[in-house]
Amino acid sequence: MIPEAVNPLVFYNWMMVAYFLVINVVYTLLAIIGWREIKKYVRRRPLRDYRQVSRSPLSMPVTILVPSYNEAPVIADSVRSLLRSRYAQLEVMVINDGSSDGTMDELKKEFALTQIERIPRASIETQPVIACYASGTDAGLVVIDKANGGKADALNVGLRFAAFPLVCAIDADTMLDPAALSRLVWEFQASPETVAAGGIVRIVNGSRVENGKLVSVKTPKSILANLQIMEYLRAFLGGRIAWSRLGMLLIISGAFGIFRRDALVEVGGWDPTTVGEDAELVLRLHRVRRDRGQKCRIVFFPDPICWTEAPQSLKTLIRQRDRWQRGLMEMLIRHRSMLGRRKYGHVGTLAVPYFALFEAIGPLIEVTGYLVFLIALALGLVSWPLALAFLGLSLSFGLVISFATLLMEERAFQRYPSWGDLGKLVLVAVIENFGYRQMMAVARSRAFWTMWRGRGKHTWGDMDRAGFGSAEAPATQPIDSELVRPEA
Amino acid sequence: MLAVLAEVAPSQRTIHALRETDRNQQLSESLEYQSCGEEPVARGLSALLLARMGLDRGTQVADRLLRDEDPDVRLAACSALAEIGTNAAARSLIQSLREGTMPAERLIERLGAPWANHEVLLALDESGDPRLRTALVRALGLAPDRRALDMLIHLSGRGEDEERVSAIRTLGSTGPADKVVPILCSALDDGNPAVRAQAARAIGTLIEPASPDRPETSIAAAEQLRRCLGDEDWWVRANAATALRSIGKAGEHQLIDALDDPDEFSRDRARESLALLKARATAG
Numbered sequence: 012m013i014p015e016a017v018n019p020l021v022f023y024n025w026m027m028v029a030y031f032l033v034i035n036v037v038y039t040l041l042a043i044i045g046w047r048e049i050k051k052y053v054r055r056r057p058l059r060d061y062r063q064v065s066r067s068p069l070s071m072p073v074t075i076l077v078p079s080y081n082e083a084p085v086i087a088d089s090v091r092s093l094l095r096s097r098y099a100q101l102e103v104m105v106i107n108d109g110s111s112d113g114t115m116d117e118l119k120k121e122f123a124l125t126q127i128e129r130i131p132r133a134s135i136e137t138q139p140v141i142a143c144y145a146s147g148t149d150a151g152l153v154v155i156d157k158a159n160g161g162k163a164d165a166l167n168v169g170l171r172f173a174a175f176p177l178v179c180a181i182d183a184d185t186m187l188d189p190a191a192l193s194r195l196v197w198e199f200q201a202s203p204e205t206v207a208a209g210g211i212v213r214i215v216n217g218s219r220v221e222n223g224k225l226v227s228v229k230t231p232k233s234i235l236a237n238l239q240i241m242e243y244l245r246a247f248l249g250g251r252i253a254w255s256r257l258g259m260l261l262i263i264s265g266a267f268g269i270f271r272r273d274a275l276v277e278v279g280g281w282d283p284t285t286v287g288e289d290a291e292l293v294l295r296l297h298r299v300r301r302d303r304g305q306k307c308r309i310v311f312f313p314d315p316i317c318w319t320e321a322p323q324s325l326k327t328l329i330r331q332r333d334r335w336q337r338g339l340m341e342m343l344i345r346h347r348s349m350l351g352r353r354k355y356g357h358v359g360t361l362a363v364p365y366f367a368l369f370e371a372i373g374p375l376i377e378v379t380g381y382l383v384f385l386i387a388l389a390l391g392l393v394s395w396p397l398a399l400a401f402l403g404l405s406l407s408f409g410l411v412i413s414f415a416t417l418l419m420e421e422r423a424f425q426r427y428p429s430w431g432d433l434g435k436l437v438l439v440a441v442i443e444n445f446g447y448r449q450m451m452a453v454a455r456s457r458a459f460w461t462m463w464r465g466r467g468k469h470t471w472g473d474m475d476r477a478g479f480g481s482a483e484a485p486a487t488q489p490i491d492s493e494l495v496r497p498e499a
Numbered sequence: 500m501l502a503v504l505a506e507v508a509p510s511q512r513t514i515h516a517l518r519e520t521d522r523n524q525q526l527s528e529s530l531e532y533q534s535c536g537e538e539p540v541a542r543g544l545s546a547l548l549l550a551r552m553g554l555d556r557g558t559q560v561a562d563r564l565l566r567d568e569d570p571d572v573r574l575a576a577c578s579a580l581a582e583i584g585t586n587a588a589a590r591s592l593i594q595s596l597r598e599g600t601m602p603a604e605r606l607i608e609r610l611g612a613p614w615a616n617h618e619v620l621l622a623l624d625e626s627g628d629p630r631l632r633t634a635l636v637r638a639l640g641l642a643p644d645r646r647a648l649d650m651l652i653h654l655s656g657r658g659e660d661e662e663r664v665s666a667i668r669t670l671g672s673t674g675p676a677d678k679v680v681p682i683l684c685s686a687l688d689d690g691n692p693a694v695r696a697q698a699a700r701a702i703g704t705l706i707e708p709a710s711p712d713r714p715e716t717s718i719a720a721a722e723q724l725r726r727c728l729g730d731e732d733w734w735v736r737a738n739a740a741t742a743l744r745s746i747g748k749a750g751e752h753q754l755i756d757a758l759d760d761p762d763e764f765s766r767d768r769a770r771e772s773l774a775l776l777k778a779r780a781t782a783g
Contacts, residue, residue: 058543058575068641069604123778127771130733145771147778200602201570 020387027380028401034369035408042415044253049313049423064200065097065193071200072100072175073192073269078165079105079183081112087121089183092223094149097189098196103152105183106169109138109159118154123147129155131171133276137164143172162265163281163288170272170280179269180289184320186215186225187267191315195269204306206274206296209263210315211247213426214240216323225318230432235328237439238447239321244436245416248313255311259362261297263309265289267317274300285345287338294346297358314424329454336458340371374455381449406444413440527554534560542567543575550579557583562591566600573601581609589618596634603634611641620647633661640669648673652682663694671701680705680716684723692732699727699735703742706749714749721749728769729762740768744776751776 064070075093079086086105093103107115118124129143138160146152157168166180177199179192195208217231230237254260265288275281278299281288293309300307322328343350343366350367352359387393417436420426427433527549534545546564549557557579564576577595580588589610596606610619615638623635636654639647651673654666667686670679683705686698702724706717724746727739743750754776757769 054540055571057547058540058571060574060578063578063608067604067608069608069637123782125771125774125778127775128733128736128767145775147775148782200604201574203602 018392020383020390021392023380023383024387024393027376027384030376030380031401031405034373035405035412037365037369038249038408038412041253042249042412044256045249045251046415046419048252048256049248049419052313053423059197061190061193061197064197065190066099068099070099070193071177071196072102073098073177073179073196074102074104074169074173074175074272075179075181076166076169076173077103077105077181077183078108078162078169079110079114080108080159080162080165081110081114082183083110083112083114083117085184086114086117088223089186090118090122090152092186093181094151095189095223096187096192098192100175101151101192102174103149104169104173105152105154106165107154107156108161108165109157115154115156119144122149122152122154124154129153129172132173133171133272133280135167135171135276135280137167137171140168140172161283163283163285166288167280167283170275173272176272177269178272178275179267180265181317182266182319185212185266186220186223186318188225188316188318191267191317192269194312194315198310198312199269199271202308205271205308205310206300207263207268207270207293207309209251209260209268209311210317211311211313212243212264212266212317212319214243214321215318216240216321218318228426229429230427230435233323234439234442235325236321236323237435238443239328241413241416241436241439241443244420245413247311248419249412249416251311252313254362255309257357257361258308259357260309260311261294261358261362261366262290263293263311264317266319267315285338285341286334287342290338291342291345294342294349294358294363297355298346298349301355301358316426329450329457332451332454333458333461336371336374336455337462339366340458340462343367343371374452375459377452378449378456381452409444409448410440413443527552527556531556531560534564539567539569539572542569543572546572546576546579547582550582553583558585558587558591561588562594565591565595566598570601574605577601577605577609581612584612584614586618589615593618593622593631593635597628597631607634607638608641610635610638613642613644616642616644616646620644620650623647623650629659629662632658633665636662636665636669640665640672643669643673645673645675648678652679655682655686660691660693663689663691664697667694667697667701671697671704674705676705676707677716680720684720687723687727692730692735695727695730696732696734696738699724699738699742703738703745706746717746717749721746721753724750725753725757725760725765728757728765729760730764736764736768740772744772 075096077089077093082089090103090105094101105118107118124144124146126142127145138158141156141158144154144156146154153172155168155172157165169180170178177196179195181187191210195210198208199205214231214236215225216233216236218228219226230240251260251262268289274296275292278292278295280292282291282295285291296309297307322331343363346363349355349359349363351364355363384393384398388395388398414437417433417440421433427436530545530549533541534549536542542564546557546561549560561576561579561583564572565580567573567576577592580592592606592610592615595601596603596610609615619635619638623632623639626632626635632654636647636651639651647669651666651670654662655670656663658666663686667683670683673679680702683698683702687695689695689698702720706720721743724739724743727735728743730736730739740754743754751773754769754772757765758773760766760769
């Protein structure tokens with residue numbers, strides 16, 4: 012029999028306990044910082060005249076980049092919704108990435124497109140542009156038709172042709188809150204060193220949408236979508252705000268972020284060779300700007316909102332998480348030289364190591380931890396009382412953080428006004444600990460295998476989607492989307 | 500309480516009640532005291548509330564807070580002064596513009612209102628600083644005032660680049676068309692493409708397509724704009740095409756003629772513009 016003191020299983024279990032304690036302490040700290048920041052943000056809101064920003068012709072003009080690939084069923088509604096944004100100086104630029112489902116025909120039909128001359132304003136290598144179009148119905152709409160090259164390539168084409176100094180990258184199937192742009196632009200105007208700003212992404216499933224406008228917010232019936240709502244809230248309100256406060260924000264969701272165009276052009280735009288181009292871009296901005304001794308303020312705010320539809324089938328959700336995880340790992344591998352380097356400030360010494368240890372390798376440690384723990388329990392190497400105590404502690408930590416997030420949401424934003432919805436989310440915060448979190452850890456661990464096998468090169472991710480008008484309807488057609496990542 | 504009062508647009512009744520409270524309990528003194536406190540939110544809200552109560556000391560408080568260390572407080576002070584809307588408030592905003600204590604655009608958009616025009620015109624007349632003059636001209640572009648016409652015409656031809664661009668743009672919103680369009684047409688020959696582009700755009704804004712003040716003005720302008728369809732700068736070409744589309748029949752005739760232009764750029768722009776006009780007509 013192996014002596015207990017040197018038994019690798021027992022050793023591994025203790026390592027797991029230590030890992031668990033550290034990660035939960037970090038989560039708690041992030042939640043506390045997030046809470047303080049939200050409080051501060053909400054208190055300051057009356058000082059900020061966002062209406063003035065949205066109606067002033069002197070506000071920084073924004074080009075909204077809408078990369079789209081096979082979005083024919085939703086593209087017209089999405090574009091109309093964007094054109095209705097409350098913002099004085101706005102250009103909506105749809106970049107059709109060689110769609111094969113008639114997206115371009117739909118755009119031509121709905122917006123009376125006419126081919127025009129448009130000169131690129133930046134030099135970034137992309138797939139060839141076929142034609143540029145202006146709309147006969149909406150002066151603020153530009154459509155660019157290009158050869159297929161992936162989402163990052165489509166965004167880069169948008170970056171080349173964008174007329175305005177700020178570019179907002181969003182997914183073709185997301186919907187912006189009318190005041191979202193002015194809230195983020197405020198930051199660029201108040202602090203000129205800001206190079207990128209992200210807003211919260213919320214899940215639209217269950218809510219009522221009419222003609223591309225959100226009429227009422229409700230939680231969905233689907234338990235899977237509710238589980239994702241809870242995850243998103245925790246990640247955005249608990250994590251991302253804190254990272255932003257600490258000046259270490261590494262991710263701005265591909266679904267909604269605003270960037271200074273010149274800063275993006277300087278770093279070469281989005282990288283078409285990675286699956287996580289949104290996160291990779293943010294880390295590259297940190298890196299390149301610090302290498303050049305330039306200021307780099309990248310921030311996140313909790314109430315410029317973008318609404319997106321969450322996957323409704325487990326298969327799609329697992330595929331999505333696999334993809335996000337690969338994106339994260341690719342990003343960290345590419346920028347591994349930043350790890351621990353003081354030259355990159357807290358981003359190099361704290362954020363990158365944290366993401367490497369807890370977000371990238373974390374799921375693998377978690378999954379192997381479950382297995383080893385069960386084996387040790389079966390072999391009698393860990394006592395049942397100790398196992399139950401660990402389980403209880405783990406559950407309590409998770410619940411405290413989830414409930415604190417819900418409390419933040421209710422105190423500050425009250426996006427889910429009914430008691431029924433709140434009750435549903437409380438219930439979800441409990442049940443996600445029994446199966447869902449473990450399943451997601453397995454899904455994310457699978458990314459190591461996918462990456463090892465060299466599968467899943469960069470393409471448009473696909474997803475079964477019901478469309479905004481019928482967010483609860485059964486999945487009907489595959490609509491491509493790079494969804495948002497909600498990691499801490 | 501401050502936050503609630505500052506966030507909503509108070510009714511006359513609320514303002515009356517606040518003034519009553521002020522008389523009885525020195526509310527404004529208390530707010531003035533708060534405006535010197537350590538808490539930035541309280542400082543900013545005090546300024547906003549004093550402005551909404553329409554009290555004289557609101558101007559002094561907001562003027563002081565324009566130099567506050569917190570950017571949000573400075574912006575709140577700027578909003579407060581715009582709400583007060585007096586000559587003294589305008590002078591404070593112009594002074595801040597001079598000192599550069601906050602982004603010029605935020606001050607310009609507040610000064611771009613009829614109540615501020617008197618002080619803006621005075622400052623424009625007195626100032627020798629081209630940066631300040633440019634900002635003031637931009638403010639006039641948001642609240643056009645024909646008293647500024649001579650000064651704008653002067654700046655459009657003789658100012659520095661930024662001044663010329665701003666003056667041309669402001670002339671486009673000031674009018675009248677028969678007096679301003681010839682000036683803008685001569686600016687189409689300016690050496691700076693930004694001036695040419697703005698001049699083309701301003702012509703498009705000024706000429707009413709349905710009922711031009713004087714048809715000969717729009718015909719002459721359309722001829723000049725057609726020439727710009729072949730400009731060496733893309734921005735000028737694009738603005739000239741947009742202007743020709745927006746000025747009505749005279750523009751359309753020039754676009755049709757330009758289909759046979761020997762210059763390839765002109766032909767392309769004309770073809771695009773006519774297609775867009777057709778698409779718009781079809782879309783209703």
